[in-house]
Amino acid sequence: MTRRAGQAGHTAWCGRDHRCNLGEHRSDEIVVDAGNARAVLIRVRTAAGREHAEVRVRVALAPGEVAARRQLVGLLGDVRQAVTRAAVTARPRPGRAAR
Numbered sequence: 001m002t003r004r005a006g007q008a009g010h011t012a013w014c015g016r017d018h019r020c021n022l023g024e025h026r027s028d029e030i031v032v033d034a035g036n037a038r039a040v041l042i043r044v045r046t047a048a049g050r051e052h053a054e055v056r057v058r059v060a061l062a063p064g065e066v067a068a069r070r071q072l073v074g075l076l077g078d079v080r081q082a083v084t085r086a087a088v089t090a091r092p093r094p095g096r097a098a099r
Contacts, residue, residue: 013043023047036060053086 014025027043037059044052059075061068 011045014045 010020011025013027014020020026024047025045030041032039032041037057039058040056042054044054046052057075057079059071061071
């Protein structure tokens with residue numbers, strides 16, 4: 001049996017529509033459109049209460065294979081750095097209480 005959260009169960013940032021199902025809450029999409037590139041960020045709270053950010057990125061690649069591979073290597077490095085920075089920021093420092 002699937003239970004849907006009532007209005008009282010939604011967060012302040014929740015989209016409050018079909019995106020919320022199976023106890024999960026999802027925000028409206030935040031879109032960054034930069035011509036040949038686009039990123040979409042969605043905030044998610046799982047049924048267990050854990051919060052996550054989902055990020056989709058679409059970038060136009062160069063027509064040549066070598067240039068496209070260079071772009072992909074650079075993109076992967078940038079994504080790795082952003083994910084690592086966000087993950088480290090989310091952890092409380094030793095000896096300090098989480099806020």
